[in-house]
Each structure stands twice: as C-alpha cells, then as structure tokens.
Amino acid sequence: MLKDERSTERLRPWIQLHHILGVGLKTKHALLRRFHTPKGVLESGQLRPNNSSRTSRCYRYDIDRDLEWANHPRHHILIWSDPRFPKLLKQIADPPLLLYVRGDADALNAPQVSIVGSRNATPYGRRIAMTLASGLAGCGITVTSGLALGIDAAAHNGAIDGHGNTIAVAAHGLNEVYPRRHRKLASQISGRGALVSEFAVGTAPRREHFPQRNRIISGLSLGTVVVEANRRSGSLITARLAVEQNREVFAIPGPIQSPLSWGCHELIRQGAKLVDRLEHVLEELPLDNRSNNISHHQTELDWGPYEDLLVCMGYEPVTVDILAARSGLTTDSVCSMLLQMEINGWVESFAGGGYVRVPETKR
Numbered sequence: 001m002l003k004d005e006r007s008t009e010r011l012r013p014w015i016q017l018h019h020i021l022g023v024g025l026k027t028k029h030a031l032l033r034r035f036h037t038p039k040g041v042l043e044s045g046q047l048r049p050n051n052s053s054r055t056s057r058c059y060r061y062d063i064d065r066d067l068e069w070a071n072h073p074r075h076h077i078l079i080w081s082d083p084r085f086p087k088l089l090k091q092i093a094d095p096p097l098l099l100y101v102r103g104d105a106d107a108l109n110a111p112q113v114s115i116v117g118s119r120n121a122t123p124y125g126r127r128i129a130m131t132l133a134s135g136l137a138g139c140g141i142t143v144t145s146g147l148a149l150g151i152d153a154a155a156h157n158g159a160i161d162g163h164g165n166t167i168a169v170a171a172h173g174l175n176e177v178y179p180r181r182h183r184k185l186a187s188q189i190s191g192r193g194a195l196v197s198e199f200a201v202g203t204a205p206r207r208e209h210f211p212q213r214n215r216i217i218s219g220l221s222l223g224t225v226v227v228e229a230n231r232r233s234g235s236l237i238t239a240r241l242a243v244e245q246n247r248e249v250f251a252i253p254g255p256i257q258s259p260l261s262w263g264c265h266e267l268i269r270q271g272a273k274l275v276d277r278l279e280h281v282l283e284e285l286p287l288d289n290r291s292n293n294i295s296h297h298q299t300e301l302d303w304g305p306y307e308d309l310l311v312c313m314g315y316e317p318v319t320v321d322i323l324a325a326r327s328g329l330t331t332d333s334v335c336s337m338l339l340q341m342e343i344n345g346w347v348e349s350f351a352g353g354g355y356v357r358v359p360e361t362k363r
Contacts, residue, residue, distance in 0.1 A: 013038040014079045018097045019049050022287040024105040025094050036182045065250045069201045088257040092219040092245050093335050096198035102174050103194030107165055114144040114217045116235040117151025117227035118260050125228035129160035131335040137164020144221050151227045169217045171209035173201045214238040222285050223248030229263030236263050248284050
C-alpha cells in the first residue's frame, strides 16, 4: 500500500518503463544500467510509448490504474530498490522490472520450494503434492506454485493445512483470480503468504504468459519439485528454467504406464533427484538450520492422534484409503500425518503408495 505522494512518484517512472511494449526486458535492463534510473531511461528518448492520442491516453490510464491498485491495503508494487524485492529473483538472467504483490511482501524472501505438476492430476498426485507441501511448511519452508488446477492447488492447500506459508505466482493481473474457482484459495494464500505477478493490473491470462510466469516460480525457489507431468507439460518448462537458474530440480516417480509419470521419469533420467520422501528434498537445500526446524516442528505436535492412527494401522501394509476408512479421517489428513510419522521413524512407505508400521524395537 502506498503511504504518501512521494511513494507514488517514486513508483511512477518504474511503472511507465514497465508498461512500454515492444521492448524486451534485456533491453530495458541494459538501458537501466546505462542511465541508472528509470527516469533517466525515459528522459533519454531511447524508449517512448506510441504517440497517437488514443494510445497515450491508454498508457496513462494503465499507469494510474496500477497506482490506484497499490493504494489498497496489503497491495504492493515492488521495484528493484525495495529491500523486499526477492533477492533470489534478482539473480536470474531475465528478472522482472517490478512485482505486483497481494499479501505479505516480506514472504518473498523466505526460503521457498516450488511444487508444480499437471492440471489433470490423479488422486495419487494430489495426495503426494499435499503431503510434501504440508511437510515442507512444517519445516518452515514456504511452498510456491502457480495457483493452477491439479498439483498447484494441492500444493497450496497442503502448505495451508501444514500451518505454513505459500506463494502463488499468477500469469495475469492481480485484480482477478484465474481460474475463478480458486478465488477462495487465493484469499487464503494472500492471508498466509502472497499472490505475485509481474503482469500489470487488468492483464488477462494468455497462453504465452504462463512460460513467462514459470521462470518466476523457479526463480523464487531454492528448488522445484515436479509431481506429475506428461512429456509436453508446462511443468517441464519450469524444471528446465530451474536448471538454467542453477536451482535444484526434483521429480516424483510414478507408475510406468501412466502418461503423467513420463515427464517426471524423463527428468530423473536427465539428472533430477528422485524424491519419495521429504528428506530427499530437505537434504539438498542450502539451509543450515533445517534439522533444527524439523526437530522444533516435531516437538510442537500433539502425538496423541498419531498414536491412534498407528492403532488403526496394525503391522500389515495398508493404503491411505484403508487408513482413512478405519480412522474416520480424511485422506488429506491421513497423508499429512503419515508424512510426520515417517519423519519420526514410526512408519515406512512402500511401492504403490502404502505404508507399514515400524516395530518399536527397530525405531
């Protein structure tokens, strides 16, 4: 939220530069290095909007609309000189000039892991994404994704269920939510993290915006986990961008006959780290205090309900669905609890998505 006229005037030249079309980010960044400030670039005459009266009116209206949006509570426009502008994002080859943020702008500099995957996710994929996101959130790691259907939504929901923070990167202006059915989820995300976009207020979602959005998802994150993806999935673009940005890439294996496993298996063949438990992600992240985070998270848990779930389990291999039926809990709750129990050494997972209780003598 803008607090005074001086804040508005500081932002205006950045927004003006951002709104000039037909000039790439690399050119704009090169001009900023040459002329030092966006005002210097604009006054240099190197760039200017179309001089037709209609276009000039629209150009001025777009800038004023952005500034008006930023006057609302918990709405922010972050420029490069803002200390809240994410430091990791500045390191990529083509960082945005500015970011529109709805929610907690400070959340953008928290340690993040992105979880992405198919919009047409299977129940298995959604459960994996939710469970992994909940575990990461419990360890103090912010979960970042793209607010899309399927795996993205499961990741955001898992982080919220894990009482952690989550960030959604949009491919459109933040005056709207896409898809519309995620309005409630978007509201929850802005309350537990932030919605982020480089697209100006009023920009509609377009096909070409999504790859552009994906570089921000990977650029904000220490690593990217792909849960389910076919061979032409946009999630593979996010993984490729993560490699180019020198970030970690992880992939979840799946059934070999499922087309939604093929993209993940291809990533694994190319060197992505295979993940079948939370530790496989945590051990690759440059977080000195991650073990302390995990231990602290475990001591805060009430283990009574977990012990009840162990009773439902017995010592024979059992699936999540069977445990949910026996315990009366939702499958999402069972998945989240099983992840914590696996971290604590109470259960072990096995192929096919099931779990088995670990005898107390072996813990």
